[in-house]
Amino acid sequence: LVRDGAALPQALAQVFAQSAAPAPTRGAIQDIAYRTMRGVGRAETLLNSLASRPPEPTLLHCLLCCALCLLADADDAAYETFTVVDQAVTATASDPQMAHAKGMVNAVLRRFLRERAALIASAIKTPLGLWNYPVWWIDRMKAAYPQDWQAILTNGNLPPPLTLRVNRRKTTVAAYLQTLSTHGLGARQIGADAVRLDSPLPVAQIPGFDDGLVSVQDAAAQLAAPLLDLHDGMRVLDACAAPGGKTGHILETAEVELTALDNNAKRLQRITQNLQRLQLQATLQVGDACEGAKGGGWWDGVPFDRILADVPCTASGILRRHPDIRWLRRKTDTAQLATLSAQILDNLWQMLRPDGKLLLVTCSLWPEESEAQAIAFAARNHAIRLPAPGQLLPTVSTEQDHDGLFYALFQKP
Numbered sequence: 001l002v003r004d005g006a007a008l009p010q011a012l013a014q015v016f017a018q019s020a021a022p023a024p025t026r027g028a029i030q031d032i033a034y035r036t037m038r039g040v041g042r043a044e045t046l047l048n049s050l051a052s053r054p055p056e057p058t059l060l061h062c063l064l065c066c067a068l069c070l071l072a073d074a075d076d077a078a079y080e081t082f083t084v085v086d087q088a089v090t091a092t093a094s095d096p097q098m099a100h101a102k103g104m105v106n107a108v109l110r111r112f113l114r115e116r117a118a119l120i121a122s123a124i125k126t127p128l129g130l131w132n133y134p135v136w137w138i139d140r141m142k143a144a145y146p147q148d149w150q151a152i153l154t155n156g157n158l159p160p161p162l163t164l165r166v167n168r169r170k171t172t173v174a175a176y177l178q179t180l181s182t183h184g185l186g187a188r189q190i191g192a193d194a195v196r197l198d199s200p201l202p203v204a205q206i207p208g209f210d211d212g213l214v215s216v217q218d219a220a221a222q223l224a225a226p227l228l229d230l231h232d233g234m235r236v237l238d239a240c241a242a243p244g245g246k247t248g249h250i251l252e253t254a255e256v257e258l259t260a261l262d263n264n265a266k267r268l269q270r271i272t273q274n275l276q277r278l279q280l281q282a283t284l285q286v287g288d289a290c291e292g293a294k295g296g297g298w299w300d301g302v303p304f305d306r307i308l309a310d311v312p313c314t315a316s317g318i319l320r321r322h323p324d325i326r327w328l329r330r331k332t333d334t335a336q337l338a339t340l341s342a343q344i345l346d347n348l349w350q351m352l353r354p355d356g357k358l359l360l361v362t363c364s365l366w367p368e369e370s371e372a373q374a375i376a377f378a379a380r381n382h383a384i385r386l387p388a389p390g391q392l393l394p395t396v397s398t399e400q401d402h403d404g405l406f407y408a409l410f411q412k413p
């Protein structure tokens, strides 16, 4: 499904909807799928040298790639070698379209195990086999970040942390860390409201989650609400709001009159769920952020004091959470999304009151969507640029752990 263009979470949801697999099996399927997204470049490279005639990109090819990803990951062997080979052969035999290839799958995987070191040494001589990214992506990252590209690519292959935002309306970071400790959960503060758990766990098991004490949100994404400089009584627009991560943080920060806009009605429903859990309220609006300033649309004509423009982007900065993105994106997506975002920004600017502030956010690392966009926008609209973090690179250290986001703050003269 991902090869056909589906995002991995949707592909998994589709598979699970048609399957009676119990929760532990689903967990394993999901784990293998995510590992495969991080390792499929190397797996394909290995397969090309292992099979005299590599199978067409069919289910069989996918199955071999999954198995090779797990077997190549020897430093982090999550599954027993024997189990991987055995299950791959059993799965091949159980599918009428693949059954004929049972012997081939067994032979390929066993040969890989015999010649593992040499095969991997050869695979990592190629950029695809070394980095597990499309070659155009690697080249573009090198050009944009001549110093940091290797660290960025390495970071994108790590599993994501579980970072929480503590709801300051209900508790404090210190009190919540204490709660975690009484549940035997290790954690550390990595931002004003941000707490990273030592080990991820399902949301249902996070203390206080159902009661709205915390939300799951990356530490860099938690910078949006403070940057908006919110005060009680302000009229605020969250212009590309779904699923509402930043919407919730805005409402936790100040008593504002918030409109949460998104052009995707289904995604907008997720804001409702999030706000119900947090016991907070906003006006939810289905509408196009490219339209409305000239009247006739979703906007009532009363200017906003603050606008958050978390525009649609390639999401190239959040690869830890979405490792499938590198395989789904096309080279041309960056320019297309930058054009759409420019339209959104120019439209929203007309809805901002003089002296008001607009915050541009992207979760992209491509300058066309971020710094170049900010420079061009400021020039077109005579916007005053205020201090903001700019491009944050994905970072993992003891003190910091966050995705790659971009922030630019503008004030209307």
Ligand SMILES: C[S@@+](CC[C@H](N)C(=O)[O-])C[C@H]1O[C@@H](n2cnc3c(N)ncnc32)[C@H](O)[C@@H]1O
Pocket: 239, 240, 241, 242, 243, 244, 245, 246, 247, 261, 262, 263, 264, 267, 287, 288, 289, 290, 310, 311, 312, 313, 344
């Ligand atoms: C980066 S996501 C927003 C994430 C969200 N702010 C959060 O913190 O949870 C971008 C959102 O923009 C929405 N979007 C895309 N094009 C839009 C448009 N023309 N008008 C309004 N929303 C749009 C998408 O549906 C998507 O939900």
